[in-house]
Amino acid sequence: MSKPEHSHYPAFDRKLARILRHAAVVFSEKGYEGASIRDISRASGVSLSGLYYYFESKQKLLYLIQLYTFSEIVLRLEERLAGVTEPVARVRILVRNHLDYFLQHPVEMKVLSHEAEVLAGGYRREIAEIKKRYYSLALDIFEDLRRAGTARRMNPRVAVLSLFGMMNWIYTWHKPKVDPSPESIADTMAEIFLQGVANGHRAPRNGVRAASGRAADSRTARLHRAAAGSKFRAGM
Amino acid sequence: MSKPEHSHYPAFDRKLARILRHAAVVFSEKGYEGASIRDISRASGVSLSGLYYYFESKQKLLYLIQLYTFSEIVLRLEERLAGVTEPVARVRILVRNHLDYFLQHPVEMKVLSHEAEVLAGGYRREIAEIKKRYYSLALDIFEDLRRAGTARRMNPRVAVLSLFGMMNWIYTWHKPKVDPSPESIADTMAEIFLQGVANGHRAPRNGVRAASGRAADSRTARLHRAAAGSKFRAGM
DNA sequence: TACATTTTCGAACGAACGTTCGACTCAGGC
DNA sequence: GCCTGAGTCGAACGTTCGTTCGAAAATGTA
Numbered sequence: 115m116s117k118p119e120h121s122h123y124p125a126f127d128r129k130l131a132r133i134l135r136h137a138a139v140v141f142s143e144k145g146y147e148g149a150s151i152r153d154i155s156r157a158s159g160v161s162l163s164g165l166y167y168y169f170e171s172k173q174k175l176l177y178l179i180q181l182y183t184f185s186e187i188v189l190r191l192e193e194r195l196a197g198v199t200e201p202v203a204r205v206r207i208l209v210r211n212h213l214d215y216f217l218q219h220p221v222e223m224k225v226l227s228h229e230a231e232v233l234a235g236g237y238r239r240e241i242a243e244i245k246k247r248y249y250s251l252a253l254d255i256f257e258d259l260r261r262a263g264t265a266r267r268m269n270p271r272v273a274v275l276s277l278f279g280m281m282n283w284i285y286t287w288h289k290p291k292v293d294p295s296p297e298s299i300a301d302t303m304a305e306i307f308l309q310g311v312a313n314g315h316r317a318p319r320n321g322v323r324a325a326s327g328r329a330a331d332s333r334t335a336r337l338h339r340a341a342a343g344s345k346f347r348a349g350m
Numbered sequence: 351m352s353k354p355e356h357s358h359y360p361a362f363d364r365k366l367a368r369i370l371r372h373a374a375v376v377f378s379e380k381g382y383e384g385a386s387i388r389d390i391s392r393a394s395g396v397s398l399s400g401l402y403y404y405f406e407s408k409q410k411l412l413y414l415i416q417l418y419t420f421s422e423i424v425l426r427l428e429e430r431l432a433g434v435t436e437p438v439a440r441v442r443i444l445v446r447n448h449l450d451y452f453l454q455h456p457v458e459m460k461v462l463s464h465e466a467e468v469l470a471g472g473y474r475r476e477i478a479e480i481k482k483r484y485y486s487l488a489l490d491i492f493e494d495l496r497r498a499g500t501a502r503r504m505n506p507r508v509a510v511l512s513l514f515g516m517m518n519w520i521y522t523w524h525k526p527k528v529d530p531s532p533e534s535i536a537d538t539m540a541e542i543f544l545q546g547v548a549n550g551h552r553a554p555r556n557g558v559r560a561a562s563g564r565a566a567d568s569r570t571a572r573l574h575r576a577a578a579g580s581k582f583r584a585g586m
Numbered sequence: 587t588a589c590a591t592t593t594t595c596g597a598a599c600g601a602a603c604g605t606t607c608g609a610c611t612c613a614g615g616c
Numbered sequence: 617g618c619c620t621g622a623g624t625c626g627a628a629c630g631t632t633c634g635t636t637c638g639a640a641a642a643t644g645t646a
Binding site: 145146147148228230231232268269271272273275276277278279280281282283284286287292293294299302303305306307308309310311312 | 381382383384464466467468504505507508509511512513514515516517518519520522523528529530535538539541542543544545546547548
Binding site for chain 1: 592594596
């Protein structure tokens with residue numbers, strides 16, 4: 115091809131990695147659609163057109179960030195799980211690995227979590243593949259846990275996705291100065307889950323009743339009532 | 351002012367609500383930044399310029415969607431909690447209310463969860479205020495729970511935010527055809543949390559060791575190695 | 587020094603963006 | 617019949633978007 119494509123040398127890879135790092139920061143701050151290539155140019159110190167020497171489109175840029183980040187977290191998990199067979203220990207490793215990586219790479223993980231739907235076509239399919247492998251690994255661990263005797267009643271799909279929710283949501287609230295260490299949070303979440311999932315849930319049929327309920331804040335209440343006429347319903 | 355502002359009558363409010371519904375669908379599908387006013391015009395059947403008779407800016411449109419949705423979920427929670435004093439029951443109501451509303455209004459709740467950072471200025475501050483009230487309510491419930499004897503070791507902040515993560519993440523995975531009913535999921539999550547938080551976590555100091563770890567997929571492994579030279583670190 | 591290749595970037599492209607403007611229709615009150 | 621104000625919209629505004637191109641600069645090789 116006429117374009118350089120990928121014959122390159124360390125210098126090229128190093129500079130691309132530097133651009134990806136800056137791009138991840140910009141994406142994490144403004145979102146993929148809200149961020150412009152010009153923002154990334156400004157942040158990285160590379161001219162607008164100069165950027166296109168290192169990647170061919172904005173989508174590819176996001177793809178590369180997600181690919182590297184996701185590959186690494188899966189790879190690390192597989193390494194740490196190797197040799198460990200006890201289901202409870204495997205759950206702890208899963209949680210610890212995910213949160214360690216998340217809190218050590220908050221920028222990239224936010225981009226991975228928050229911009230999960232924006233890729234299209236082949237890029238999307240490739241990332242979805244890795245996600246599927248990660249998810250299957252987690253699902254297997256939970257099914258082993260169930261087979262091992264603990265947690266006989268849980269729905270593994272709901273359990274795994276709830277756990278990921280608990281962990282992935284962290285990018286919306288974690289403040290290093292205020293919150294416990296990654297290890298401590300990982301232990302807390304792992305314990306919540308192991309304890310919580312161990313004793314099956316007995317679906318307590320308590321009819322939730324509503325009392326009178328004072329309107330809370332006059333301003334929002336008024337605005338809210340305004341649109342209450344034609345019931346603001348969901349569109350699907 | 352010269353603009354009509356808000357002297358209006360039911361017809362106005364009803365049409366605005368209809369536009370908000372369509373806008374919420376578009377925002378939930380393409381994201382706030384990725385959606386154009388022209389998309390909303392197409393979806394709602396109102397001309398591009400005609401839309402501006404009903405709201406004054408794209409930001410205000412998002413603000414209104416978030417305001418109505420958030421106000422309603424908080425209002426419902428306050429109603430359902432009124433009169434109930436037992437901490438465990440209050441946790442169950444919190445979870446049930448949140449998930450019921452989430453799964454009955456998936457479109458609006460996705461917009462509320464996923465576009466939490468895009469508002470600016472006064473709009474942002476107003477939504478943040480409601481969020482704070484909601485969060486404080488939940489935090490109080492968990493602190494009562496702790497005072498009541500159960501869950502004496504938990505960190506209420508981490509517990510509440512983990513719970514919200516578990517619940518809010520649901521917009522990324524819930525499929526009505528595949529997954530259990532809202533009530534069932536709510537019971538599962540409430541039970542996981544009550545059980546999990548009841549027995550304090552004993553921070554098991556198990557040094558997670560790594561084994562060899564085979565590279566998984568040659569394509570991604572290669573790409574990954576390419577960027578591994580200059581360690582792809584987080585930018586903050 | 588001379589040449590070939592890699593790297594850089596200013597300037598510009600067409601397309602799409604949010605928003606505005608003025609003219610139009612239409613119903614209700616006089 | 618005429619006036620008023622609510623509702624509607626086509627056309628256009630200025631700006632920003634992702635991407636391209638050709639030429640210059642830098643680098644490596646002889």
